[in-house]
Amino acid sequence: MDLGYHTICWGGVVGDATGVTSVKDLYYRTPGSMETAISDISAAGYTGIEMFDGNVADYADQPDVLQGLLAAASLELVSVYTGGNFVYGDLLEDELHRVSRSADLARQFGARNLVVGGGARRASGTTEADYAALAAALDQVTDIAEQRGLTACYHPHLTTIVESPDELDRLMPRTRIGFCPDTAHLVAGGGDPAELIRRYPDRIRHVHLKDVRLDPFAFLPLGQGVVDFSDVRAALGEVGYDGWLIVELDSYEGDPAEAAQISKAYLEQLLAS
Template sequence: MTVKELTPDRVKLGITPTLWWNDDFPDIDIGIPFGEAVSEMALAGFQGCSIGHKYPTDPAELKSALDLRGLTVSEPWVSTYFTIDGMTEQTVAAFEDRLTFLKAVGGHDIVVAEFGNTSHILPVALFANRARFDDAQWDRLCDGLNRLGRIANEAGMRLCYHHHMGTGVMTRADVDRLLAGTDPALVNLLLDTGHLQFAGDDPLDAVRAHADRIKHVHLKDLRPPIVSRVREENLSFQQGIEDGVFTVPGDGSIDFEPILQALGDAGYEGWLVVEAEQDPAKANPLEYALKARRYLRDVLGW
């Protein structure tokens, strides 16, 4: 079976540099440089990539390097801090700076996630210490995201919210609340299959419920035995990554065919971005990038 609706004129295939190094945990790194990473992305057959911390900070230099390899930018990342008192204007300024950079490198989608009080970057139990927002914080977050979405729209760009382990928008219930509290014309959803399943929810159900809001997708797979260890042994997010909780599509437990079919049936257009936060010392990045591309070729038919 192939998902015939997700054709090359409707979707692009991207990959994140988290197969080659980790942006949250710089010590998960074996020294692979930027040029090698993006060359391997292109060699594996991807059309674009998200931005990592080793990328050139000059937009002209970055665009030239990506153009040389036939790649475009799928998205940059911006962390927001609306739930922390006094951080709104700083968050907006950082977003505007990143938007300017995105425009210069020829991208369209900009990805954000609220990191106020997140547990995922700390050496603490991931689930027990996840952020939880009170009503006032939820209001500030939704108002702030609407403001950023309006700024993005006015610049001809598109804001996509990334639910994330350890944050206050982690579970399906959190996603539902965020979407209910934000303007559909301003705030879109980035569906991350791995993060949602890690949180204990079904990404296929999320697609069926929110297909009209999903404008960007991260395809990330999971290894259930490691998920159980993280829960039962109170491991941190970093420990889970180092133990191999994430992998590329087709290498874990998630059945992506019905998820992609549901997206196709809903008329999805946009990026499908492979992501697997892995230790490159244990999982050769090019090997896993090729594995993901072969799997997507089987499922999509191209």
């Protein structure tokens, strides 16, 4: 399995302000330096990266710049992350327009995977119809990705309507999109990531690794929290997964390069054991 790292740690995540009034223009974006992130990820020994759609979009009119940075660092853009509400009918057309734009960018820069989060929690409460709407939207996301030679996968996420194992089970039978387990989000949602990998063996398309401390809550470099990565590794082997492992750490109190190095050393030990 190849090892990659998400650029989110170099500044966290924000959304474009224009998206408040124009959903079609709402991208995820890390406000830090992508040049620094790419250099640090390469220096830590990873061979791939994942980026938010907004950061890739910044290079749409100057593709040679990003391609040059990746080539100089000997890194592959493995995946692009996007998302949406996906439960509001009136917004869906514009949200899928943005997903299509993100998929176009992913293809332009050679990525293999389109990773999608989402499923809004309504102020009035989640309904069963929301899961049906989310599933139908994710099938359309899958079509968009496949039309561009990409693999689409869904990333369960805190604050969405797919946090817990029960919520994941309400969604997965209704959609054909792939599954991107995120070890820390699954644990924080009350699940066991290894068990959920074994529950959906034919749906695993991409994997996000991060650790978590539950009290006080914090996402952490690998090996510093409560995630049982030995069992996660065993489960991935049992289901025959041989794709990318992407470390995705939302933030770090110190130098993000240090966090990347900590997780890389832990992964090397884990995979060698």
